[in-house]
Amino acid sequence: MDSKLLARIGAVIFVAIAITMTAIEMSRAPEPPRAGPAAVAETSATDPLLIELRRCQSIGAAGASDPDCLRAWAENRRRFLAPGALPAARIADGATPQEN
Template identity: 90%
Template structure:
């Protein structure tokens, strides 16, 4: 066979596969959005730092000059970068695993 013919056959096969995969993906029903983990939702209402960080996020660029926002970001960095810092949900899971 001629190499041009093989290249054309390969291109047609590639395009056919791409069209088939696109049709399959488009025929799927969209997945429902995932719910937020319960542990994060519980702490979000009571954690004053998280409330302040959300307020700073909502004021946009003005947060860069707001002293309360600067303090909140510094505290968030301190918590995040602290040695052994772990999410509260994982700490609770580890504690319950050790009790059993």
């Protein structure tokens, strides 16, 4: 067999497989959305730290001198830097932020 003929047969087979796979994929029903974002929204609605951080964000520049905002920001830093910590328990007990 001629190598050009073999290349053409291979190309035709490849295109046929690609068209078949595309047709199969287009005929599938769309998958329902996953519950990932809803679970994150539910967690953020019950997390006291996130509620406090949103309050601090809403008061603007006054949050820089608010002791509760300073404590929330310190706790947020600890949560970010030490993922094994229990931040919800520490912010609820009213502990003062520690400056490093």
